[in-house]
Amino acid sequence: MVFYMQYLEVLFRINDPKPLAAYEFEINIDAPDHFSVACLNGFLTPDIGYTVQEISFWIPALTFILVVLAAVGKEWYNLVHPLREDDESGQERSISRSHLTRIADCLAYIQFIFFSSALSLRQPGFLQPVVSSTSWSTLMTRRGIVWRHSLYYGIRDGIHEINGTFGGTSGLEHMTQVMGAPVTQETWTNIATLAVVILALLYAVIQAGLHLRWTRDWFQQSGRWMIDRSSKPHKATIWVALRVYLSYLLLPLTAWTTYQLDSVSARPVYYTILVILVVALLIIGCWWGMLRSPQDMGYLLVDNLHKQTPEEPSRTQDYYSYVTFILLFARGVIIGGLQRFGTVQLFSLMACEVIQLGFLAWAGATSELLSKPVLIAGARLSALLLCLGMIPDLWTHIAASALGYVLLAFHALFLVGMFLVPSAYESTRLGITCYTEWQTPQQPARGSSLERPQVCLRLASTLKTPNNKNRPNKPKHYGSRQKQQSIKLRKLLLGLRQQIFPRFRTRITRTSPDILPLSPA
Known part of the structure; x- marks a missing residue:
């Protein structure tokens, strides 16, 4: 029995392609008698270019760096300016930690930008190449620690190449091929290895911070949420590192790990057992943290609610921490575990945002409609609503392309307006305050008790x-x-x-x- 393999090589040139464009093509193959033999159709996405790649990488990266620097500066200012009994703003300074929760909010939104463009929908061809530059927020890189070689070209002959014969054509698989990263199993190995390295670095940084003279005071004044003095030092440090780790990386770890179960029949048995073990460890870690202290567990994610006061403590803060971590885990499972069901993915993620908004309203965490938690949840819901036009049954090339441009503009404006501008403003104000205090130190009035x-x-x-x-x-x-x-x-x-x-x-x-x-x- 003889098999003949035929392939068709088509050469063409696109003169002056538009930036961020995707082209629809159709090829008809006719026999010598003009009888139609085959018909091929698809889409071509030209290389978006070096400039667009750099912009799409540095805008989120610089925004996140500035948010972190602003939070560190605010914490350092609070350390060198301890609260006094007669400080009128003392209660506000001690309660508000929005500068800390902004770090998690910014990182979570960058992760959302990446994963929302990796759903199993029919996105325009240029969307994933642009958004792939934010993969660092999900621990995914083109060249990992363990596996560096890839079967995917990413860009070949000036176009983004996607091959449907390698592991299917789901959203995360498309994103992997667009990036030119290793195949799914090797990519997850790189992500898991990097996650372990980050956890070890967190432990080392916290241990060093407890012993260095410049940071020891901050750890001592940070309260019980940071270091539990009733426990042994090493055990308390591991506990703190785990809380920070889960606060920032629970969503991407859950998404990438549950995605490995998408084609469980094609995986080795030991690999499947290892994946299930990682999911179980994530669940146990969150459950253990919530049992010990829900408020400490959600310290970096949830700002104090308006119903929660030092004089009249309530369980509202605990409930909000529970819901926050449950929704983080649920989003990860939806993104990674439902890759075969794109429409179900989309509506499930929209349901998570509706639940988040509903619980915010019930908990009284939003004294105003334009508060930060409402705006962030509303922004995610709005972006998912725009993705409705990318459902395969409702899809058209022109509509999907227009929605892709709108999504990119929406994400850029929200990052700048919600995170970059406030962090830059706070950093500038803090710098001016420190400079003013340095230039004109306060002198006690004559005749005063000082x-x-x-x-x-x-x-x-x-x-x-x-x-x-x-x-x-x-x-x-x-x-x-x-x-x-x-x-x-x-x-x-x-x-x-x-x-x-x-x-x-x-x-x-x-x-x-x-x-x-x-x-x-």
């Missing part, structure tokens, strides 16, 4: 009159006899200071008689 040594005031306030009453505070003048008694009192106080505080090095300024008056004997 100008006088507190040891004198405290000792003077304990002196009693023969009638066992405190001396009056209002200054009075009693002539030369009063001045002599003042000088004697000063010498007495200096002697007491040398006896009680022998190592107190602060110089006590000379106090005028009208500050510490004595009544006539």
Whole structure:
């Protein structure tokens, strides 16, 4: 039995292709008698070019870096400016941690940009090449730690090449081929290895921070959420690293791991068991963290709710942390485990956003309609609604291309407006404040309590009159006899200071008689 393999090589040139364009083509093959032998149709996506790739990479990356720097600067400012009892803004500073939750919000939205473009829908050809530059947020890279060789070209002969014979044509498989990354099994190995390395680095950084002089104070003042002092140091450090790890990477790890179960029959048995074990470890880690402290578990993800006050604590914060992690895990399962069902994927993700908005309304976390949690959930829901035009049954090439342009513009504007601009504003304001304090340090007003040594005031306030009453505070003048008694009192106080505080090095300024008056004997 003889098999003949035939292939068709077509040469063509596109003059001056439009930026971010996708072309629909159709090839009719006729026999010599003009009888139609075959008909091929498909889409061609020219290389988007180096400039577009750099822009699509650096806008999200620089936004995330600026958000992190702004949060670190704010935490450092709070460390060197500890709260005082008379600080009017003390309660606001101690409650608000929006600068920390903004890190998780920004990273989660960049991850959403990548995964929403990797659904099993019919996206325009240029969308995935542009969005693939954000794969770093999901731990996916073109060349991993373990496997670096790829069977996919990514770009070949000036076009983005996609081969449907390699592992199917689902959304994540298309994204892998567009990027030119290794095949699915090798890509997951690279992601899992990188995840373990990041967890080890988190542990090392926290351990170093506990021992370095410049960061030890911050860890000590961070409260129980950071280091549980009732536990052993190494155990407490592992616990903190795990919480940070799950807060930022639970969604991508769940998505990539459950995606390995999409074609379980084609995987080795040991590989399937390992994948199931990783999913179980993620579930156990989240469950254990929630049992210990839901508020500590959600510290980096959930800002304090308006119903939660120090005077009247409630369980609302705990419930919100539960829902947040459950939805993170559910989104990961939907993205990775439902790759064969694109329409179900889309509507399931939309349901998650509706649940998020509904719980925000129930929990009272949104005093205003334009609060940050509502805007972020609303933005994700809006982007998913735009993807309705990419469902295969509703799809047209022109409509999908138009929606692709709208999606890219929407993501760029939201990143800039929601994360880049506020972080730049806070960084600038913090820099101006620090510069102003450095140039014009605050001087205590003359005659204020800051100008006088507190040891004198405290000792003077304990002196009693023969009638066992405190001396009056209002200054009075009693002539030369009063001045002599003042000088004697000063010498007495200096002697007491040398006896009680022998190592107190602060110089006590000379106090005028009208500050510490004595009544006539």
